[in-house]
Amino acid sequence: MFAKKLLGTSVLVTATALTGAAATQDVNSHWYTKLRKPDFQPPAATFPLVWPALYASIALASAAVLVPQAKKRATQKRRESLGVQVTRPDADPASDPARGYRRALLLNLALNAGWSWTFFRQHDLDLALGTATGLAVSSTDLARRAGRVHRGLGWALVPYAAWCWFATALTARIRTLNS
Template identity: 45%
Template sequence: MRIKTIGAAAAAVTTTALVGGAATGSNSQSLWYRRLRKPPYQPPSSVFPIVWPLLYTDIALVSARALDDSRTAGDDSPRKALAAALSINLLLNASWSWIFFSRRRLGLAAVTAAALTASSADLTRRATAASGRSALSLTPYPAWCAFATALSTHIWWLNRRR
């Protein structure tokens, strides 16, 4: 893995975490959020600061390796396609927090979570095509996003008439 690639991937993922975290911040403890009806399978708030850093680290490492592995002589299109897929994924990732916590648009947040899930699955597919089985370590990311989609959708459903 090239240091330049891992540095760029780490910077992009860190930026995503900071932008999403800025929207979440104290909003996750706000009166509005506490008053939302939530399903019984809602994880405790202490889970999120553990899960997300692990996922972000995995995204950066797997993506950097896949970007380097997708280099081919004379054809940079696979690498560019993977970089575009990663960029779209990180944009969706950061957007969810802003849509849910800052804009309080629960239905749109559920749709964004679904798009993030599809994007995460596509990113995992592309990384696996570039790097082989080692990229399958990214699989928990779309799985977590699918769970987040179910959770977001359920929260929207429970609070849709408010």
């Protein structure tokens, strides 16, 4: 079951990475090279090293978060198929941490890919800052939700959340320097 969930989360994360990468082809554009950047901006070589590791952590932690609920649903379906009356205390969607996590993950990945488009393609520093802030909040929420399933899964997403907050600070400073 984990392998199936990992395949699904890997597909989502890979699609996000490819969508973001398509937008960042403009890193050598005239617009980007002319932007004033803060002293704390990492060297360009940092980004292709950091993002694959972060994306891998998202796919792995997310798959692990989603497995327990999938197993519970599969067990309930097997019991029902055998004619066993199943009471569903978790029938309320609000009590299903995996369901909330799935939605939070999809929002997070949309914001993740969206930042690249707002920044590199639209050249909209205000919208990029809003998107980065939303991504940072969303990444923190994702780590919190994962931690509700298992503390270690939450900690596995802390570097991603921290990087997103750093990217927000970087975007804010670029916006300020170029306003």
